[in-house]
Amino acid sequence: MGKEEDYIKNRYGTESPFVAPDGYFESFTDHMMEMLPEKETPIVKINTRWTRIKPLLYMAAMFITLFLPIRYLVTSTKTDNTMTQTAASIKELSDEDIYYLSLNLDEYTFYEYVTDSDSNE
Amino acid sequence: MVNYNEAIIIEQLRNKATQREAFSQIVNHYTKQLYQQVRHLVLDHDQTNDILQNTFIKAWLNIDYFRGDAKLSTWLYKIALNESLIFLKKENRTTSLDEGDGQYLTQLKSDSYFSGDQAQIQLQKAIHQLPSKQRIVFNLKYYQEMKYEAMSEITGTTVGALKASYHHAVLKIKKHLESLN
Numbered sequence: 022m023g024k025e026e027d028y029i030k031n032r033y034g035t036e037s038p039f040v041a042p043d044g045y046f047e048s049f050t051d052h053m054m055e056m057l058p059e060k061e062t063p064i065v066k067i068n069t070r071w072t073r074i075k076p077l078l079y080m081a082a083m084f085i086t087l088f089l090p091i092r093y094l095v096t097s098t099k100t101d102n103t104m105t106q107t108a109a110s111i112k113e114l115s116d117e118d119i120y121y122l123s124l125n126l127d128e129y130t131f132y133e134y135v136t137d138s139d140s141n142e
Numbered sequence: 143m144v145n146y147n148e149a150i151i152i153e154q155l156r157n158k159a160t161q162r163e164a165f166s167q168i169v170n171h172y173t174k175q176l177y178q179q180v181r182h183l184v185l186d187h188d189q190t191n192d193i194l195q196n197t198f199i200k201a202w203l204n205i206d207y208f209r210g211d212a213k214l215s216t217w218l219y220k221i222a223l224n225e226s227l228i229f230l231k232k233e234n235r236t237t238s239l240d241e242g243d244g245q246y247l248t249q250l251k252s253d254s255y256f257s258g259d260q261a262q263i264q265l266q267k268a269i270h271q272l273p274s275k276q277r278i279v280f281n282l283k284y285y286q287e288m289k290y291e292a293m294s295e296i297t298g299t300t301v302g303a304l305k306a307s308y309h310h311a312v313l314k315i316k317k318h319l320e321s322l323n
Contacts, residue, residue, distance in 0.1 A: 025316045029284075032319070033265045037285050038258025039181040046177070049194075050170040056195060057165070057202045060158075 146171045152210050165205060168214060169198055175215070175286065176222045182281040183226045185246040185266075187255040193229055197222040212295060219296045223278065230274070268318040272311050279304055280311040 146167060154164035176197060181190040200221050208217055247270060250256045250263050258266070269277055278297065282288040290301045297304070 025312045026284075028316050029265070029312065029319070033261060035285060035287075037178050037182070038256055038262040038266070039178065039185075039187075040255050040257045041177060041187060042255060045191075046173055049173050050166060053169050053173075053195065053198050054162070054166050057162075057199065060161075 148214055152208075152214070155205055155208070161205065165202055168201075168218075172215065172218050176218060178285060179219060179282065180222055180226050182269075182285060183278065184229060185250065185270075187253075189229065193222070193225045197225050200225070213292075216292060216295045219292075223296060227274075264319060264322055265315070268315040269311075271318060272314060275299075276307045276311040276314070279307040280315070283308050 151164045151167055154160040173194065177190060177194055180193045180197075181187065184190055184193065197218065201218055208214070247263065247267050250258070250266060251260075256262075269280060272280060275297075279293065282293050282296075283290075290304050293299075293304050294301050299307075
């Protein structure tokens with residue numbers, strides 16, 4: 022650097038003109054230490070039987086939560102298929118069958134009707 | 143007065159039982175240096191005091207993350223510099239010799255905590271005309287005689303760039319001072 026730096030140093034020196042109040046540095050450390058917050062004590066995790074089982078229980082709960090809706094969906098689809106099949110078989114009935122069925126027959130009468138119609142054939 | 147041994151202090155910092163006492167020694171050891179670094183940037187004593195306190199509080203809260211890869215001084219200087227720049231930004235004093243700094247420089251004459259004469263005020267005005275980066279580099283090198291390598295770690299700038307910054311800063315200050323005479 023040389024010349025230019027020497028020019029400044031020779032005229033102005035390198036001592037800082039900024040000073041602190043009397044006793045500032047002497048009391049600063051104590052004052053500062055009083056201001057410092059206490060560090061939080063780290064939480065020590067105790068490995069109990071419950072903490073070991075907990076993840077398994079969570080997994081089981083998740084499985085049930087996922088399994089039940091899926092099972093419901095599958096079952097309801099099957100029911101839909103059964104209903105479709107029933108509808109198809111109804112279509113195969115003759116007009117006469119439909120007439121008898123529409124009479125709100127009880128189970129006994131219905132079997133009687135069926136037996137009769139079979140014996141008639 | 144306890145002898146300051148950084149290696150022992152760092153060891154003590156890792157132990158919760160001795161951490162607070164070790165930090166107390168750090169505060170005691172570095173206060174004067176950090177005070178000067180901050181004061182040269184913000185000029186006012188009370189503001190310097192606030193920044194210094196924030197610096198040590200941040201250092202204390204993050205002391206567990208200090209791994210000892212860098213020197214403690216570098217780490218503390220870095221925190222102090224960041225705190226100073228955040229403060230100056232809040233006060234809109236990041237540009238060179240803006241209204242904020244101009245006001246503080248004028249007040250230096252009546253500042254009880256400024257020991258300089260009229261010539262020193264002129265020097266401070268010349269320093270505060272520099273862009274903030276050159277100002278930081280000049281103060282660290284000129285007043286604190288900090289090595290470029292240490293400065294490089296604090297500012298995250300290459301040694302070459304720091305040398306260039308200091309060179310430009312000195313030229314500008316000299317030019318400014320010559321124009322006054």
